[in-house]
Amino acid sequence: MADLVAVSITVNGKLYEKAVEPRLLLSDFLRHELRLTGTHVGCEHGVCGACTILLDGKAVRSCLIFTIQATGQEILTIEGLADLVEGPAWHPLQEAFRETHGLQCGFCTPGFLMTLIPFLEENPDPTEEEIREALSGNLCRCTGYQNIVKAVRMAATALKEGAK
Protein backbone atom coordinates (compact mmCIF):
# COMPACT_ATOMS: atom_id res chain seq x y z
CA MET A 1 0.00 0.00 0.00
CA ALA A 2 1.27 3.40 -0.87
CA ASP A 3 1.82 5.75 2.03
CA LEU A 4 -1.03 7.80 3.34
CA VAL A 5 -0.79 11.48 2.62
CA ALA A 6 -1.81 14.21 5.04
CA VAL A 7 -4.36 16.62 3.65
CA SER A 8 -6.02 19.66 5.14
CA ILE A 9 -9.20 20.65 3.41
CA THR A 10 -11.86 23.09 4.47
CA VAL A 11 -15.34 21.76 3.79
CA ASN A 12 -18.37 23.98 4.41
CA GLY A 13 -16.26 26.23 6.61
CA LYS A 14 -14.81 23.46 8.75
CA LEU A 15 -11.16 22.42 8.51
CA TYR A 16 -10.51 18.70 8.21
CA GLU A 17 -7.05 17.23 8.64
CA LYS A 18 -6.90 13.65 7.49
CA ALA A 19 -4.48 11.08 6.11
CA VAL A 20 -5.69 9.56 2.86
CA GLU A 21 -4.52 7.25 0.12
CA PRO A 22 -3.36 9.23 -2.92
CA ARG A 23 -5.85 7.43 -5.17
CA LEU A 24 -8.86 8.41 -3.06
CA LEU A 25 -11.26 10.43 -5.16
CA LEU A 26 -12.61 13.61 -3.65
CA SER A 27 -16.17 12.34 -4.05
CA ASP A 28 -15.33 9.25 -1.98
CA PHE A 29 -13.51 11.37 0.59
CA LEU A 30 -16.58 13.55 1.09
CA ARG A 31 -18.96 10.64 1.29
CA HIS A 32 -16.98 7.97 3.12
CA GLU A 33 -14.50 9.89 5.24
CA LEU A 34 -16.61 12.92 6.12
CA ARG A 35 -20.01 11.21 5.77
CA LEU A 36 -21.27 14.11 3.70
CA THR A 37 -23.48 11.96 1.54
CA GLY A 38 -25.37 14.83 -0.08
CA THR A 39 -22.76 14.81 -2.83
CA HIS A 40 -24.05 12.03 -5.04
CA VAL A 41 -22.05 9.70 -7.22
CA GLY A 42 -23.82 8.73 -10.42
CA CYS A 43 -21.64 7.71 -13.33
CA GLU A 44 -18.23 7.96 -11.63
CA HIS A 45 -16.60 8.97 -14.88
CA GLY A 46 -17.27 12.61 -15.41
CA VAL A 47 -20.50 12.62 -17.36
CA CYS A 48 -23.52 12.98 -15.09
CA GLY A 49 -22.55 15.93 -12.88
CA ALA A 50 -24.23 14.53 -9.75
CA CYS A 51 -20.97 14.85 -7.80
CA THR A 52 -20.45 18.54 -8.62
CA ILE A 53 -19.06 20.56 -5.71
CA LEU A 54 -17.41 23.95 -5.42
CA LEU A 55 -13.63 23.89 -5.18
CA ASP A 56 -12.35 27.37 -4.38
CA GLY A 57 -15.62 28.69 -5.74
CA LYS A 58 -15.52 26.78 -9.03
CA ALA A 59 -17.99 24.06 -9.93
CA VAL A 60 -16.03 20.88 -10.57
CA ARG A 61 -16.71 17.16 -10.66
CA SER A 62 -15.48 15.60 -7.44
CA CYS A 63 -15.24 12.16 -9.09
CA LEU A 64 -12.43 13.40 -11.33
CA ILE A 65 -10.09 14.83 -8.70
CA PHE A 66 -7.90 13.09 -6.21
CA THR A 67 -8.48 14.26 -2.65
CA ILE A 68 -4.80 15.07 -2.35
CA GLN A 69 -5.12 17.58 -5.18
CA ALA A 70 -7.62 19.56 -3.12
CA THR A 71 -5.39 20.02 -0.12
CA GLY A 72 -5.25 23.61 1.10
CA GLN A 73 -8.42 24.44 -0.81
CA GLU A 74 -11.96 25.27 0.20
CA ILE A 75 -14.90 23.11 -0.68
CA LEU A 76 -18.58 23.82 -0.55
CA THR A 77 -21.00 20.90 -0.78
CA ILE A 78 -24.77 20.83 -0.82
CA GLU A 79 -24.76 20.50 2.97
CA GLY A 80 -23.20 23.97 3.24
CA LEU A 81 -25.43 25.67 0.70
CA ALA A 82 -28.13 26.92 3.05
CA ASP A 83 -25.42 28.44 5.27
CA LEU A 84 -24.71 30.95 2.51
CA VAL A 85 -27.88 32.76 3.52
CA GLU A 86 -28.63 34.09 6.97
CA GLY A 87 -30.96 32.43 9.38
CA PRO A 88 -32.76 29.13 9.07
CA ALA A 89 -33.82 29.81 5.47
CA TRP A 90 -32.97 27.73 2.42
CA HIS A 91 -30.79 29.17 -0.29
CA PRO A 92 -32.87 30.84 -3.05
CA LEU A 93 -31.84 28.06 -5.43
CA GLN A 94 -33.19 25.45 -3.06
CA GLU A 95 -36.41 27.43 -2.64
CA ALA A 96 -36.82 27.80 -6.38
CA PHE A 97 -36.28 24.11 -7.12
CA ARG A 98 -38.93 23.27 -4.54
CA GLU A 99 -41.37 25.92 -5.75
CA THR A 100 -41.19 24.98 -9.41
CA HIS A 101 -40.94 21.25 -8.83
CA GLY A 102 -37.51 21.26 -10.43
CA LEU A 103 -36.85 17.73 -9.26
CA GLN A 104 -38.55 14.41 -8.98
CA CYS A 105 -36.32 11.72 -7.51
CA GLY A 106 -33.78 14.33 -6.44
CA PHE A 107 -30.65 12.31 -7.11
CA CYS A 108 -29.18 14.81 -9.55
CA THR A 109 -30.35 17.90 -7.65
CA PRO A 110 -27.29 18.58 -5.46
CA GLY A 111 -25.10 18.60 -8.55
CA PHE A 112 -27.43 21.00 -10.36
CA LEU A 113 -27.53 23.39 -7.43
CA MET A 114 -23.76 23.43 -7.02
CA THR A 115 -23.20 24.05 -10.75
CA LEU A 116 -25.64 26.94 -10.64
CA ILE A 117 -24.01 28.86 -7.79
CA PRO A 118 -20.96 30.15 -9.69
CA PHE A 119 -22.98 30.33 -12.91
CA LEU A 120 -25.51 32.78 -11.42
CA GLU A 121 -22.70 34.78 -9.82
CA GLU A 122 -21.02 35.18 -13.22
CA ASN A 123 -24.26 35.60 -15.07
CA PRO A 124 -27.01 37.01 -12.82
CA ASP A 125 -29.49 37.48 -15.67
CA PRO A 126 -29.09 34.46 -17.95
CA THR A 127 -31.11 33.67 -21.07
CA GLU A 128 -32.75 30.28 -21.40
CA GLU A 129 -30.04 29.23 -23.83
CA GLU A 130 -27.31 30.22 -21.39
CA ILE A 131 -29.03 28.31 -18.61
CA ARG A 132 -29.29 25.20 -20.75
CA GLU A 133 -25.66 25.48 -21.81
CA ALA A 134 -24.49 25.87 -18.22
CA LEU A 135 -26.48 22.80 -17.23
CA SER A 136 -25.29 20.67 -20.15
CA GLY A 137 -22.88 18.89 -17.80
CA ASN A 138 -25.65 17.78 -15.43
CA LEU A 139 -27.97 14.97 -16.35
CA CYS A 140 -31.50 14.62 -14.99
CA ARG A 141 -33.43 11.52 -15.97
CA CYS A 142 -36.78 12.55 -14.42
CA THR A 143 -37.81 16.08 -15.19
CA GLY A 144 -37.12 16.77 -18.84
CA TYR A 145 -35.37 19.91 -17.57
CA GLN A 146 -38.33 22.28 -18.11
CA ASN A 147 -38.93 22.90 -14.45
CA ILE A 148 -35.23 23.06 -13.75
CA VAL A 149 -34.92 25.94 -16.19
CA LYS A 150 -37.92 27.61 -14.52
CA ALA A 151 -36.24 27.15 -11.15
CA VAL A 152 -33.06 28.83 -12.36
CA ARG A 153 -35.04 31.82 -13.61
CA MET A 154 -36.88 32.11 -10.32
CA ALA A 155 -33.66 31.82 -8.34
CA ALA A 156 -31.94 34.42 -10.54
CA THR A 157 -34.75 36.88 -9.86
CA ALA A 158 -34.70 36.15 -6.14
CA LEU A 159 -30.93 36.51 -5.95
CA LYS A 160 -31.05 39.83 -7.78
CA GLU A 161 -33.75 41.13 -5.45
CA GLY A 162 -31.80 39.88 -2.47
CA ALA A 163 -28.73 41.75 -3.68
CA LYS A 164 -30.59 45.08 -3.84
Place this chain on the structure above:
Amino acid sequence: MSLENIACAFPGSLREALELMSDETTRGRPIAGGTDLIVQWESGVLEMPARVVNVKNLPELKGITRSDSGVVVGAGVTHAELRNSDVIRELVPCLAEACATVGGYQMQAQGTLGGNVANASPAGDTAPSLLVADATVVVESVQGQRRIPFRDFLQGYRKIDLRPDELIVSFILQPRREGCREGFRKLGPRNAQAISKVMGSYRGHVENGKITFFAVALGSVAPTAVRLPKLEAWITGQKISPSMLEEVQSRASDEVSPIDDIRSTAEYRKWVSGRIVRGFVERLAEIQ
Protein backbone atom coordinates in the same frame (compact mmCIF):
# COMPACT_ATOMS: atom_id res chain seq x y z
CA MET B 1 -13.74 2.49 -7.44
CA SER B 2 -11.15 0.53 -9.31
CA LEU B 3 -8.10 2.73 -9.13
CA GLU B 4 -4.91 1.09 -8.00
CA ASN B 5 -2.84 2.74 -5.42
CA ILE B 6 -0.18 5.19 -6.34
CA ALA B 7 2.35 7.53 -4.83
CA CYS B 8 2.15 11.24 -5.31
CA ALA B 9 4.33 14.30 -5.19
CA PHE B 10 3.26 17.87 -4.51
CA PRO B 11 5.76 20.32 -5.88
CA GLY B 12 5.11 23.87 -4.70
CA SER B 13 6.88 25.50 -7.62
CA LEU B 14 7.80 24.75 -11.22
CA ARG B 15 11.46 24.40 -10.20
CA GLU B 16 10.54 21.75 -7.66
CA ALA B 17 8.35 19.94 -10.18
CA LEU B 18 11.15 19.89 -12.75
CA GLU B 19 13.57 18.52 -10.19
CA LEU B 20 11.15 15.69 -9.42
CA MET B 21 10.77 14.99 -13.14
CA SER B 22 14.54 14.97 -13.67
CA ASP B 23 15.09 11.81 -11.65
CA GLU B 24 13.68 8.41 -12.60
CA THR B 25 13.02 7.53 -8.97
CA THR B 26 10.92 10.63 -8.28
CA ARG B 27 9.29 11.37 -11.63
CA GLY B 28 5.63 10.65 -12.24
CA ARG B 29 2.73 11.33 -14.53
CA PRO B 30 1.95 15.03 -14.33
CA ILE B 31 -1.70 15.59 -13.42
CA ALA B 32 -3.56 18.91 -13.54
CA GLY B 33 -7.35 18.90 -14.00
CA GLY B 34 -7.42 15.11 -14.17
CA THR B 35 -10.51 15.07 -16.38
CA ASP B 36 -8.90 12.85 -19.03
CA LEU B 37 -6.48 10.89 -16.88
CA ILE B 38 -8.78 9.69 -14.13
CA VAL B 39 -11.40 8.51 -16.61
CA GLN B 40 -8.80 6.61 -18.62
CA TRP B 41 -7.18 5.09 -15.55
CA GLU B 42 -10.50 3.97 -14.19
CA SER B 43 -11.68 2.41 -17.42
CA GLY B 44 -8.34 0.69 -17.98
CA VAL B 45 -7.66 2.52 -21.26
CA LEU B 46 -4.46 3.80 -19.67
CA GLU B 47 -2.39 1.93 -17.16
CA MET B 48 -2.06 3.73 -13.85
CA PRO B 49 1.40 5.09 -13.20
CA ALA B 50 3.26 4.30 -9.99
CA ARG B 51 3.41 7.98 -9.15
CA VAL B 52 1.69 11.22 -10.06
CA VAL B 53 3.13 14.70 -9.84
CA ASN B 54 0.44 17.23 -9.07
CA VAL B 55 0.91 20.31 -11.25
CA LYS B 56 -2.58 21.69 -10.64
CA ASN B 57 -2.35 25.28 -9.46
CA LEU B 58 1.41 25.66 -9.95
CA PRO B 59 1.62 29.45 -10.11
CA GLU B 60 4.14 29.47 -12.98
CA LEU B 61 1.70 27.60 -15.22
CA LYS B 62 -1.07 30.17 -14.81
CA GLY B 63 -1.80 33.38 -16.64
CA ILE B 64 -2.55 34.79 -20.07
CA THR B 65 -0.28 37.64 -21.15
CA ARG B 66 0.57 39.58 -24.28
CA SER B 67 4.21 39.83 -25.25
CA ASP B 68 6.26 40.79 -28.31
CA SER B 69 6.44 37.16 -29.37
CA GLY B 70 2.69 36.56 -29.10
CA VAL B 71 -0.02 35.73 -26.62
CA VAL B 72 1.48 33.55 -23.89
CA VAL B 73 -0.91 31.08 -22.25
CA GLY B 74 0.25 29.05 -19.26
CA ALA B 75 -0.21 25.30 -19.56
CA GLY B 76 -2.31 25.32 -16.38
CA VAL B 77 -4.87 27.81 -17.70
CA THR B 78 -8.33 26.22 -17.73
CA HIS B 79 -10.82 26.11 -20.58
CA ALA B 80 -13.15 28.36 -18.56
CA GLU B 81 -10.38 30.93 -18.14
CA LEU B 82 -9.65 30.81 -21.88
CA ARG B 83 -13.26 31.17 -22.98
CA ASN B 84 -13.75 34.13 -20.64
CA SER B 85 -10.44 35.86 -21.38
CA ASP B 86 -10.76 39.22 -23.14
CA VAL B 87 -7.28 38.79 -24.61
CA ILE B 88 -8.09 35.40 -26.13
CA ARG B 89 -11.53 36.49 -27.33
CA GLU B 90 -9.97 39.45 -29.09
CA LEU B 91 -6.77 37.95 -30.47
CA VAL B 92 -7.38 34.19 -30.84
CA PRO B 93 -11.18 33.93 -30.80
CA CYS B 94 -11.19 30.46 -32.38
CA LEU B 95 -9.50 29.13 -29.25
CA ALA B 96 -12.08 30.80 -26.98
CA GLU B 97 -14.82 29.22 -29.10
CA ALA B 98 -13.19 25.79 -28.95
CA CYS B 99 -12.78 25.95 -25.18
CA ALA B 100 -16.46 26.84 -24.82
CA THR B 101 -17.34 23.46 -26.38
CA VAL B 102 -15.06 21.27 -24.28
CA GLY B 103 -17.06 18.95 -22.00
CA GLY B 104 -19.57 20.87 -19.90
CA TYR B 105 -19.41 23.72 -17.42
CA GLN B 106 -17.57 21.70 -14.76
CA MET B 107 -15.06 20.17 -17.17
CA GLN B 108 -14.19 23.62 -18.43
CA ALA B 109 -13.46 24.77 -14.88
CA GLN B 110 -11.20 21.77 -14.31
CA GLY B 111 -9.45 20.89 -17.56
CA THR B 112 -6.38 22.79 -18.71
CA LEU B 113 -4.89 23.67 -22.08
CA GLY B 114 -1.66 21.84 -21.22
CA GLY B 115 -3.65 18.78 -20.24
CA ASN B 116 -5.71 18.80 -23.41
CA VAL B 117 -2.49 18.90 -25.46
CA ALA B 118 -0.62 16.36 -23.31
CA ASN B 119 -3.52 13.93 -23.58
CA ALA B 120 -2.72 14.05 -27.30
CA SER B 121 -6.05 12.71 -28.48
CA PRO B 122 -6.77 13.25 -32.17
CA ALA B 123 -10.14 14.51 -30.91
CA GLY B 124 -8.60 17.13 -28.57
CA ASP B 125 -10.71 20.21 -29.19
CA THR B 126 -8.02 22.84 -28.71
CA ALA B 127 -5.52 21.46 -31.25
CA PRO B 128 -7.00 22.92 -34.47
CA SER B 129 -7.08 26.41 -32.95
CA LEU B 130 -3.48 26.09 -31.79
CA LEU B 131 -2.52 25.06 -35.32
CA VAL B 132 -4.17 28.03 -37.03
CA ALA B 133 -2.66 30.38 -34.43
CA ASP B 134 0.80 28.98 -35.30
CA ALA B 135 1.35 28.09 -31.67
CA THR B 136 4.76 27.37 -30.21
CA VAL B 137 4.95 24.96 -27.28
CA VAL B 138 7.37 25.85 -24.51
CA VAL B 139 8.59 22.79 -22.62
CA GLU B 140 11.03 22.86 -19.75
CA SER B 141 13.30 20.52 -17.82
CA VAL B 142 16.11 21.21 -15.36
CA GLN B 143 18.36 21.37 -18.44
CA GLY B 144 16.46 24.35 -19.78
CA GLN B 145 13.66 25.25 -22.18
CA ARG B 146 12.83 24.03 -25.66
CA ARG B 147 10.45 25.84 -27.99
CA ILE B 148 8.74 23.62 -30.53
CA PRO B 149 6.28 24.59 -33.24
CA PHE B 150 2.97 23.01 -32.25
CA ARG B 151 2.62 21.30 -35.63
CA ASP B 152 5.92 19.44 -34.99
CA PHE B 153 5.04 18.81 -31.35
CA LEU B 154 2.21 16.54 -32.53
CA GLN B 155 4.17 13.50 -33.67
CA GLY B 156 1.47 10.91 -34.24
CA TYR B 157 -1.43 9.12 -32.66
CA ARG B 158 -1.20 10.02 -28.96
CA LYS B 159 2.46 10.90 -29.45
CA ILE B 160 3.95 14.28 -28.60
CA ASP B 161 7.51 15.55 -28.57
CA LEU B 162 7.85 15.64 -24.79
CA ARG B 163 10.75 13.95 -23.01
CA PRO B 164 10.23 12.11 -19.73
CA ASP B 165 11.93 14.85 -17.72
CA GLU B 166 10.01 17.71 -19.31
CA LEU B 167 6.81 19.56 -18.51
CA ILE B 168 4.74 21.67 -20.87
CA VAL B 169 4.89 25.16 -19.38
CA SER B 170 3.20 27.45 -21.88
CA PHE B 171 1.99 28.12 -25.40
CA ILE B 172 2.83 31.17 -27.50
CA LEU B 173 0.02 31.98 -29.91
CA GLN B 174 0.18 34.37 -32.84
CA PRO B 175 -2.63 36.91 -32.59
CA ARG B 176 -4.88 37.38 -35.58
CA ARG B 177 -3.99 40.31 -37.75
CA GLU B 178 -6.24 43.30 -38.28
CA GLY B 179 -9.19 42.35 -40.46
CA CYS B 180 -8.73 38.61 -40.08
CA ARG B 181 -11.76 36.62 -39.13
CA GLU B 182 -11.65 33.25 -37.42
CA GLY B 183 -13.86 30.62 -35.90
CA PHE B 184 -14.33 27.09 -34.68
CA ARG B 185 -16.90 24.45 -35.51
CA LYS B 186 -17.44 21.13 -33.83
CA LEU B 187 -19.61 18.28 -34.88
CA GLY B 188 -20.61 15.67 -32.33
CA PRO B 189 -23.70 13.70 -31.37
CA ARG B 190 -24.71 16.35 -28.82
CA ASN B 191 -23.78 20.01 -28.44
CA ALA B 192 -22.14 19.57 -25.05
CA GLN B 193 -20.20 16.79 -23.39
CA ALA B 194 -19.61 14.97 -26.64
CA ILE B 195 -16.33 13.85 -28.08
CA SER B 196 -15.99 15.33 -31.54
CA LYS B 197 -16.63 13.40 -34.72
CA VAL B 198 -14.90 16.21 -36.61
CA MET B 199 -13.96 19.73 -35.53
CA GLY B 200 -11.98 22.53 -37.05
CA SER B 201 -10.73 26.09 -36.81
CA TYR B 202 -9.92 28.70 -39.38
CA ARG B 203 -8.40 32.13 -39.70
CA GLY B 204 -8.78 34.05 -42.90
CA HIS B 205 -8.77 37.39 -44.65
CA VAL B 206 -10.73 38.58 -47.65
CA GLU B 207 -10.15 41.64 -49.77
CA ASN B 208 -12.37 42.68 -52.69
CA GLY B 209 -13.97 39.26 -52.81
CA LYS B 210 -10.64 37.45 -52.98
CA ILE B 211 -9.08 35.38 -50.27
CA THR B 212 -5.76 36.88 -49.31
CA PHE B 213 -5.00 34.59 -46.39
CA PHE B 214 -6.48 31.33 -45.17
CA ALA B 215 -5.33 28.92 -42.46
CA VAL B 216 -7.49 25.94 -41.61
CA ALA B 217 -7.04 22.92 -39.36
CA LEU B 218 -9.22 19.91 -38.63
CA GLY B 219 -9.24 17.38 -35.82
CA SER B 220 -10.44 13.78 -35.58
CA VAL B 221 -9.65 13.20 -39.25
CA ALA B 222 -6.06 11.93 -38.92
CA PRO B 223 -3.75 10.60 -36.17
CA THR B 224 -3.25 14.21 -35.06
CA ALA B 225 -5.03 17.46 -35.78
CA VAL B 226 -3.83 18.71 -39.16
CA ARG B 227 -3.60 21.86 -41.24
CA LEU B 228 -4.71 21.52 -44.86
CA PRO B 229 -1.66 22.95 -46.68
CA LYS B 230 -2.75 21.96 -50.19
CA LEU B 231 -6.12 23.65 -49.80
CA GLU B 232 -4.52 26.71 -48.18
CA ALA B 233 -2.10 27.09 -51.09
CA TRP B 234 -4.83 26.65 -53.69
CA ILE B 235 -7.34 28.99 -52.07
CA THR B 236 -5.07 32.00 -51.67
CA GLY B 237 -5.98 34.54 -54.35
CA GLN B 238 -9.25 32.79 -55.26
CA LYS B 239 -12.38 34.81 -55.76
CA ILE B 240 -15.27 33.54 -53.67
CA SER B 241 -18.06 32.18 -55.89
CA PRO B 242 -20.56 29.31 -55.82
CA SER B 243 -18.34 27.11 -58.00
CA MET B 244 -15.31 27.99 -55.91
CA LEU B 245 -17.20 26.91 -52.75
CA GLU B 246 -17.97 23.56 -54.40
CA GLU B 247 -14.32 23.10 -55.12
CA VAL B 248 -13.30 24.09 -51.57
CA GLN B 249 -15.62 21.43 -50.25
CA SER B 250 -14.29 18.65 -52.46
CA ARG B 251 -10.65 19.63 -52.00
CA ALA B 252 -11.01 19.69 -48.21
CA SER B 253 -12.72 16.28 -48.27
CA ASP B 254 -9.92 14.88 -50.40
CA GLU B 255 -7.16 16.23 -48.22
CA VAL B 256 -8.12 14.42 -45.01
CA SER B 257 -7.65 10.73 -44.23
CA PRO B 258 -10.02 9.81 -41.40
CA ILE B 259 -10.77 6.33 -40.10
CA ASP B 260 -13.87 4.43 -38.96
CA ASP B 261 -14.15 4.26 -35.19
CA ILE B 262 -16.78 4.16 -32.47
CA ARG B 263 -17.78 7.78 -33.03
CA SER B 264 -18.14 7.93 -36.79
CA THR B 265 -17.14 6.52 -40.17
CA ALA B 266 -14.34 7.59 -42.47
CA GLU B 267 -16.81 8.33 -45.26
CA TYR B 268 -18.97 10.60 -43.11
CA ARG B 269 -15.95 12.37 -41.64
CA LYS B 270 -14.58 13.09 -45.12
CA TRP B 271 -17.89 14.57 -46.20
CA VAL B 272 -18.30 16.63 -43.02
CA SER B 273 -14.73 17.92 -43.31
CA GLY B 274 -15.61 19.37 -46.69
CA ARG B 275 -18.81 20.92 -45.34
CA ILE B 276 -17.07 22.45 -42.33
CA VAL B 277 -14.31 24.07 -44.41
CA ARG B 278 -16.85 25.27 -46.96
CA GLY B 279 -18.81 26.83 -44.11
CA PHE B 280 -15.70 28.67 -42.95
CA VAL B 281 -15.20 30.18 -46.40
CA GLU B 282 -18.89 31.12 -46.57
CA ARG B 283 -18.51 32.97 -43.29
CA LEU B 284 -15.53 34.83 -44.73
CA ALA B 285 -17.63 35.77 -47.74
CA GLU B 286 -20.29 37.30 -45.49
CA ILE B 287 -17.99 40.03 -44.23
CA GLN B 288 -17.08 41.62 -47.53
